[in-house]
Amino acid sequence: MKQTFAVAIGGAAGQGVATPGDIFAKIFSRRGLSLNAYNAYQSIIRGGHTLLTIRTGPQPVTNMGDRIDLLIPLNQDTMDRHLKLLRSGAACIYNADTIKAGPAADGVQLCPLPVSELADITRNKVAQNTLAMGAGLHMMGIGFAALEEALREQFKKKGEAVVTENVGVARAGYDYAASRFTAFPSPLPKTEKRYAVLSGNTAMAMGGAAAGVKFYCAYPMSPSTGVLHWMAAHARKAGIMVRQVEDEIGVINMTIGAAHAGVRSMCATSGGGFALMSEGLGMSAMIETPVVVIDCQRAGPSTGVPTKTEQGDLWQMLGAAFGDYPRIIAAPLDIADCFKLIPEMFNLVDRFQCPGLVLCDLLLSEGRLGVDPKDLDFNTVIDRGEIILPLDGNGANGNGAGAAVATNGSYKRYKFTESGISPRAVPGVPGHIHTVATDEHMEDGVLISDEFTNPIKRRAMMEKRMRKVAGIEAAVPRPTLWGPREADVTLIGWGSTKGVIEEACEMLNEEGISASQLQIRWLVPLHGEAILGLLEGARHTIIVENNYSGQFARYLRSETSFVPDGNIRKYDGEPFMPHHIVQAVKEQLAGKTHLSVPMHEIMV
Amino acid sequence: MATGVQRATQLTVADLKGKVDPDWCPGCGDFGVLAAIQKALVELQIPNHNVVAISGIGCSSNLPGFINTYGMHTLHGRALAVATGVKLANHELTVLVTGGDGDGFGIGGNHFVHTMRRNVDLLYIVMDNQIYGLTTGQTSPTSRIGMKTKSMPFGNIEAPVNPISLALAAGATFVARGYSGDQKHLTELIKQGIEHKGFSFLDVFSPCVTYNHDNTYQWYRPRIKKLEDDSAFDASEWTMAMQKSLLWGEEIPIGKFFERTDVPSLHAAEPVLNEGPLLHLEPRVPADVAQGFIEELM
Numbered sequence: 001m002k003q004t005f006a007v008a009i010g011g012a013a014g015q016g017v018a019t020p021g022d023i024f025a026k027i028f029s030r031r032g033l034s035l036n037a038y039n040a041y042q043s044i045i046r047g048g049h050t051l052l053t054i055r056t057g058p059q060p061v062t063n064m065g066d067r068i069d070l071l072i073p074l075n076q077d078t079m080d081r082h083l084k085l086l087r088s089g090a091a092c093i094y095n096a097d098t099i100k101a102g103p104a105a106d107g108v109q110l111c112p113l114p115v116s117e118l119a120d121i122t123r124n125k126v127a128q129n130t131l132a133m134g135a136g137l138h139m140m141g142i143g144f145a146a147l148e149e150a151l152r153e154q155f156k157k158k159g160e161a162v163v164t165e166n167v168g169v170a171r172a173g174y175d176y177a178a179s180r181f182t183a184f185p186s187p188l189p190k191t192e193k194r195y196a197v198l199s200g201n202t203a204m205a206m207g208g209a210a211a212g213v214k215f216y217c218a219y220p221m222s223p224s225t226g227v228l229h230w231m232a233a234h235a236r237k238a239g240i241m242v243r244q245v246e247d248e249i250g251v252i253n254m255t256i257g258a259a260h261a262g263v264r265s266m267c268a269t270s271g272g273g274f275a276l277m278s279e280g281l282g283m284s285a286m287i288e289t290p291v292v293v294i295d296c297q298r299a300g301p302s303t304g305v306p307t308k309t310e311q312g313d314l315w316q317m318l319g320a321a322f323g324d325y326p327r328i329i330a331a332p333l334d335i336a337d338c339f340k341l342i343p344e345m346f347n348l349v350d351r352f353q354c355p356g357l358v359l360c361d362l363l364l365s366e367g368r369l370g371v372d373p374k375d376l377d378f379n380t381v382i383d384r385g386e387i388i389l390p391l392d393g394n395g396a397n398g399n400g401a402g403a404a405v406a407t408n409g410s411y412k413r414y415k416f417t418e419s420g421i422s423p424r425a426v427p428g429v430p431g432h433i434h435t436v437a438t439d440e441h442m443e444d445g446v447l448i449s450d451e452f453t454n455p456i457k458r459r460a461m462m463e464k465r466m467r468k469v470a471g472i473e474a475a476v477p478r479p480t481l482w483g484p485r486e487a488d489v490t491l492i493g494w495g496s497t498k499g500v501i502e503e504a505c506e507m508l509n510e511e512g513i514s515a516s517q518l519q520i521r522w523l524v525p526l527h528g529e530a531i532l533g534l535l536e537g538a539r540h541t542i543i544v545e546n547n548y549s550g551q552f553a554r555y556l557r558s559e560t561s562f563v564p565d566g567n568i569r570k571y572d573g574e575p576f577m578p579h580h581i582v583q584a585v586k587e588q589l590a591g592k593t594h595l596s597v598p599m600h601e602i603m604v
Numbered sequence: 605m606a607t608g609v610q611r612a613t614q615l616t617v618a619d620l621k622g623k624v625d626p627d628w629c630p631g632c633g634d635f636g637v638l639a640a641i642q643k644a645l646v647e648l649q650i651p652n653h654n655v656v657a658i659s660g661i662g663c664s665s666n667l668p669g670f671i672n673t674y675g676m677h678t679l680h681g682r683a684l685a686v687a688t689g690v691k692l693a694n695h696e697l698t699v700l701v702t703g704g705d706g707d708g709f710g711i712g713g714n715h716f717v718h719t720m721r722r723n724v725d726l727l728y729i730v731m732d733n734q735i736y737g738l739t740t741g742q743t744s745p746t747s748r749i750g751m752k753t754k755s756m757p758f759g760n761i762e763a764p765v766n767p768i769s770l771a772l773a774a775g776a777t778f779v780a781r782g783y784s785g786d787q788k789h790l791t792e793l794i795k796q797g798i799e800h801k802g803f804s805f806l807d808v809f810s811p812c813v814t815y816n817h818d819n820t821y822q823w824y825r826p827r828i829k830k831l832e833d834d835s836a837f838d839a840s841e842w843t844m845a846m847q848k849s850l851l852w853g854e855e856i857p858i859g860k861f862f863e864r865t866d867v868p869s870l871h872a873a874e875p876v877l878n879e880g881p882l883l884h885l886e887p888r889v890p891a892d893v894a895q896g897f898i899e900e901l902m
Binding site for chain 1: 622624652654658672673674675677678682685689690691693694696714715874876877880882884885886891893894896897898902
């Protein structure tokens with residue numbers, strides 16, 4: 001079993017959970033440790049309860065795991081909620097002046113800090129947090145220098161006095177732990193690896209910058225707002241126009257407008273905003289102007305649970321906008337993939353001139369992961385497809401596409417081709433003047449819908465657009481099966497559940513139940529035949545997803561007639577933990593049920 | 605106005621004739637608006653490949669198909685949002701947005717207000733006929749109280765929006781009203797609107813001869829008074845413009861209500877565009893900048 005260590009910091013919003021979290025993350029990643037962070041919080045700016053779990057270790061850590069090794073409750077509420085979940089070997093560091101420990105399991109070390117004796121709490125309001133960090137790091141076997149360096153960076157802007165004050169408080173906690181508390185048996189090692197720690201939202205924004213996105217706009221909506229924040233903060237350095245728009249209807253239409261004028265354009269939202277965008281997606285498809293839209297799913301329906309995760313927007317996305325049109329839908333598998341997927345999606349939508357939808361969720365959007373910096377590749381391929389751009393003042397064009405060719409008025413924007421792809425001239429190119437229309441049109445763009453509607457022309461144009469689907473299918477890779485075909489159980493998931501299912505498979509294998517995993521990244525096109533091939537001969541198949549109705553299970557059945565032996569679903573707002581899946585698999589293999597809905601034991 | 609390849613020959617009205625003839629009802633006010641747009645472009649000699657006409661949905665929104673410039677016939681009410689994206693991506697283009705009163709003040713009302721406060725450099729021409737035409741005659745946001753339509757057969761009881769006052773309040777930097785029955789005057793307003801650096805709003809009375817029997821050419825003719833003929837009027841005075849915008853009844857003013865030139869347009873206020881249109885910027889993030897982005901995370 002691989003070595004991991006999870007520290008959880010909990011308190012009311014506004015109590016300063018984030019800062020120690022950031023500092024722990026920095027210290028772990030600089031030791032060459034992998035890490036995954038998940039913050040359970042509520043839609044409240046002050047108060048409520050938040051619990052940040054940072055799990056780290058020398059091998060890749062992909063999810064929040066099952067156990068907390070060190071709990072740092074910043075208030076009584078956190079102590080009451082979580083102490084009882086700690087298992088033997090865990091520890092709890094708390095402010096003995098203000099918080100009382102309750103009953104704890106055998107082997108749980110209670111570490112009370114006499115905060116008012118160790119620090120001047122009249123001067124330092126967050127002294128308990130800093131003391132706990134110092135004490136915790138000592139118990140993890142990490143030298144004080146790493147904490148001092150991180151604190152210096154954190155408080156640099158506030159001046160030397162503040163730095164010295166905080167380093168002193170941290171030192172007091174560190175030394176107190178050395179004399180009073182038992183250190184954890186396995187100190188956290190150092191490795192030569194280097195990690196960049198980022199959220200899925202940051203990763204998608206950076207992936208957009210790497211893809212050559214020049215226009216980004218959004219309306220703030222949790223949990224997608226992080227994309228806007230990164231874009232806005234880095235826009236000038238990256239040369240990106242970033243706008244905050246009046247609503248998501250404006251967002252999608254502005255995105256399409258910029259894309260139509262020839263730049264790569266992207267926007268992000270959550271389910272509610274995506275609902276407002278759906279008419280616009282139809283326009284993107286009809287006028288064949290490519291855009292990439294990110295939906296960071298949260299628990300619905302309606303306003304739902306804005307700060308909680310769910311995989312509940314799949315059918316909204318499959319059905320977004322009326323009529324039939326080519327679309328591409330993909331769900332990133334982890335935070336590194338949030339980066340990688342965006343340039344891939346842009347190359348596809350530029351080539352096939354249709355909307356591309358990225359189905360992310362809160363778990364990835366707001367979670368953080370230590371990623372190999374090499375996986376954040378800004379030198380990725382940019383393929384603009386068959387686009388004709390105007391020349392700039394120097395007779396060149398920065399986007400690298402072919403120069404305009406004189407066509408003597410014969411240019412047809414929607415020219416019938418075998419592939420269904422028609423060369424796309426953008427406004428400003430001489431000799432290629434045309435009007436695009438959301439009404440059905442002929443090859444030259446002239447409407448057929450208003451007068452003399454012509455069924456032959458309508459059919460031909462419909463078939464031209466839909467011919468692109470075959471090309472998209474050929475361009476998108478087929479899924480692969482991880483693990484043996486003849487495993488005792490094959491777990492099927494999509495998108496963000498990759499890491500947790502992977503770990504559940506490892507745990508099952510260790511217990512003597514062989515497990516394999518099929519994780520779907522490309523949802524449209526799905527490659528149904530390939531999936532059936534991979535599942536042929538599987539001994540027991542279970543679909544794992546974060547929603548009530550089995551949205552993926554129903555989609556897979558509609559495309560392939562495949563029905564799994566069982567389902568594991570969760571729709572309480574919180575992500576799966578590995579043991580949820582392991583226990584459910586065991587009860588299903590024992591024939592107890594075909595549908596497991598694990599209970600989330602942590603009250604957050 | 606625009607860079608890129610320039611036309612060797614003079615642009616004529618014939619060059620601006622679209623692939624198809626307008627499908628409006630005989631006598632529709634929109635014919636006059638189309639002709640005035642074509643004349644204005646000829647007088648300004650803007651190469652037609654550098655012009656984009658963008659519309660929503662409705663009778664008047666069919667206009668981009670009837671003029672030989674780049675065109676976008678978008679969604680009902682969304683033309684201004686699309687046009688903002690086009691202009692920000694390539695601000696060397698001349699962007700004309702056309703549509704009707706339902707499209708602009710009804711379903712598109714939100715975008716109308718926000719595009720004005722952003723001062724996006726484009727000309728927005730609303731062919732205002734106080735009725736929904738393409739859906740065969742329902743009340744519109746500019747229909748007068750008491751007007752009988754298929755959707756309000758016993759008379760409209762809702763107060764109409766005043767587009768001129770609304771535009772002034774929302775911060776539009778050029779606000780004018782034209783009448784499709786006065787081509788020469790309208791052409792002049794369109795030219796001024798195109799040349800204004802910022803958001804130009806031009807509300808045009810464009811009678812619907814099929815469904816609106818209240819606001820006809822005969823009704824307008826005696827009422828319309830040109831602001832230019834009022835020597836006391838000053839279009840740089842916002843409060844004076846607001847007062848004039850409230851006139852309705854026996855005297856209805858047309859002409860330029862307001863213009864200010866001291867507010868930068870949106871693209872001019874954005875430093876990212878200092879080096880030229882977004883479209884011509886290098887798509888790749890420079891390697892050292894990209895490295896800096898990654899190091900922030902370490």
